[in-house]
Amino acid sequence: MSVSVNEIQALARENVKRLSPYSSARDEFKGIQDHVFLDANESPYANGFNRYPQPQPPQLLDQLSSIRKVATEQILIGNGSDEILDLLYRAFCEPGKDSVVYMPPTYGMYKVLAGINNVKAKELPLQAGFRLPMQEITRAVEEDPKGLKMLLFCSPNNPTGHSFPAKEIEKILEVFPGLVVIDEAYIDFSSQASWLERLSEFPRLVVTQTFSKAWGMAGLRLGIAYAHPEIISLLKRIKPPYNIDSLSQLQGSEQLESWDEIQRQVSEVLQERSVLAQALAQFSFVEEVFPTDANFLLIRVDDAQRRYDELLARGVVVRNRSKEHGCENCLRITVGTPSENKQLLDMLNQMQST
Numbered sequence: 001m002s003v004s005v006n007e008i009q010a011l012a013r014e015n016v017k018r019l020s021p022y023s024s025a026r027d028e029f030k031g032i033q034d035h036v037f038l039d040a041n042e043s044p045y046a047n048g049f050n051r052y053p054q055p056q057p058p059q060l061l062d063q064l065s066s067i068r069k070v071a072t073e074q075i076l077i078g079n080g081s082d083e084i085l086d087l088l089y090r091a092f093c094e095p096g097k098d099s100v101v102y103m104p105p106t107y108g109m110y111k112v113l114a115g116i117n118n119v120k121a122k123e124l125p126l127q128a129g130f131r132l133p134m135q136e137i138t139r140a141v142e143e144d145p146k147g148l149k150m151l152l153f154c155s156p157n158n159p160t161g162h163s164f165p166a167k168e169i170e171k172i173l174e175v176f177p178g179l180v181v182i183d184e185a186y187i188d189f190s191s192q193a194s195w196l197e198r199l200s201e202f203p204r205l206v207v208t209q210t211f212s213k214a215w216g217m218a219g220l221r222l223g224i225a226y227a228h229p230e231i232i233s234l235l236k237r238i239k240p241p242y243n244i245d246s247l248s249q250l251q252g253s254e255q256l257e258s259w260d261e262i263q264r265q266v267s268e269v270l271q272e273r274s275v276l277a278q279a280l281a282q283f284s285f286v287e288e289v290f291p292t293d294a295n296f297l298l299i300r301v302d303d304a305q306r307r308y309d310e311l312l313a314r315g316v317v318v319r320n321r322s323k324e325h326g327c328e329n330c331l332r333i334t335v336g337t338p339s340e341n342k343q344l345l346d347m348l349n350q351m352q353s354t
């Protein structure tokens with residue numbers, strides 16, 4: 001076995017390594033369409049959906065492989081990236097024993113999944129200016145080099161919107177002994193390069209992405225893990241046999257064929273984002289508009305609950321993130337269509353003049 005495979009195996013849970021995955025009818029016979037299929041106790045009456053889907057969608061895998069330039073054996077498609085994150089916890093973290101590290105304020109599911117899976121969460125808050133706590137990360141590694149199984153963060157980060165510096169991420173990849181999960185849910189809106197380009201350099205790196213943001217398919221539930229083939233193989237052992245339904249497989253593929261339209265929408269969001277950022281900064285009750293690399297803006301206002309309620313009363317729903325570390329009186333605002341953004345600005349103007 002290569003060094004990388006050994007390294008990954010050493011991190012995985014013993015029971016997962018020993019597991020024989022459920023072998024579905026579709027796993028055992030990956031067949032020619034005109035055969036008579038009497039192997040899966042399905043209904044024989046064709047309606048487009050009477051057959052079980054493929055355990056992983058072959059067409060989607062090929063499309064992702066060609067768009068992102070990653071081999072198909074390094075890709076796993078999940079029921080949203082939330083399922084991918086859950087699979088990572090379950091494959092690598094021993095309940096009641098192992099720990100994960102994440103840095104608030106960040107995506108709330110890292111904490112929720114630690115709770116669900118009974119995995120200890122080491123929270124190392126971001127420092128002033130939402131900077132990575134580099135010294136605290138190094139100290140945590142020194143204190144518990146064996147028990148820290150994963151470090152998770154999103155870049156661009158939710159809810160702050162900013163990306164972390166590549167040099168610091170590189171340092172984390174060098175010092176952290178477990179898996180480093182970089183959640184790139186918002187990467188298509190970012191001016192920074194994806195870490196997919198560096199996947200082959202770091203065998204313990206997992207990059208997650210999603211169809212839910214720039215690709216416009218949050219309702220389908222499609223998320224992606226890109227990682228070393230050994231990590232993908234471990235995740236496949238524990239995933240539900242048919243985790244992606246046929247409709248999502250079809251619609252997801254169709255959406256990726258409209259790549260030019262996705263790019264057009266991303267450009268429009270980016271243009272609207274800078275218009276919004278400038279306009280928001282003019283309101284007297286807006287104290288700070290944070291720099292963003294995502295499809296949303298974090299702003300600090302005089303009184304977040306009051307401004308949230310005033311917007312709601314005018315039919316505009318934003319997210320009050322005040323309870324998050326370092327986000328006192330902060331609202332998170334998603335960039336909408338040009339007309340939605342105009343509506344938001346009209347309502348803020350109304351609020352300013354009352």
Ligand SMILES: Cc1ncc(COP(=O)(O)O)c(C=O)c1O
Nearest residue numbers: 080081082107154185210212223
């Ligand atoms: C950083 C981040 N990761 C993952 C997700 C969830 O993505 P999915 O819809 O693929 O489960 C979100 C959703 O808001 C997110 O903000």
